[in-house]
Amino acid sequence: MNYPSWKINLETSSLDSGQQEADKRPLVLAVDDNHDNLELLAQILDLFGCECMGAVDGYAAISAAVERPPDLIVLDICLPDIDGIEVVNRLQENPDLRHIPVVAVTALAKAEDRARILKAGCVEYISKPFNIKDLETIIRQHIHPQVLLVEF
Template sequence: MNMNLQSSNSPYQDRLRQPLVLAVDDNEDNLQLLAQLLVLLECSHITATDGHTAVLMAQNYQPNLILLDMMLPDLDGIEVVSRLKQDPETMDIPIIAVTAMARLEDQQRFLLAGCKEYIKKPYIIEELEATIRRCLA
């Protein structure tokens, strides 16, 4: 049986060949910007606007990468990372901290918590793209 995934528009089949990225931000404009960038990078994406939803989506969808805003309305990013790193189902998913907190101490805190990389807001698109590509490689 010869299956040509290229000719199908099935979202499931698209996900078979595209990495899935979970973008988490409580700001809709930031989420839209991330979603547009992920489409350009040929990634499938899902989004969450709070920490509890982010943890559930990571557990349910097993994304290849998580872009995580560190200041969320319910759980802060450190707590989200902690919950994901304690769960055998999600502990190996790379997480990029995406935040306006730009002090060196903040950056070190996020990396120590388990984030693989750190991106400052406002984004430099080329830097964000390079970081996403590096984490998905």
């Protein structure tokens, strides 16, 4: 199956065609090597009133964050090049990016995995498959709640 190139940006989502409306929405970088998961995250984030850009690996995530710093990063931990922990470490090393909250969304579900991920610098942890309401609650905690429009 042929997937579009998502090296740095997933097609930017918007509530309407006006650029002004898109500019007011919080920007979230979604990172997942599974294209279906990435598309699902993009659709969910759009429903939450967020603009979404996507990346399918760790290096693309770092490049995207440098190029256009997001308000929040939703990060898979198991990535094909460098893992999510290394992505968080590199973000922490950059003074322009270290303030960005990172939410781990991962299939790693053991207690020791959770502890390691949070210790690395992620502000939250949610295991796959995730509940949309749980993800919404976490995102509301880290992005201005008044811009997130949908209740589940």
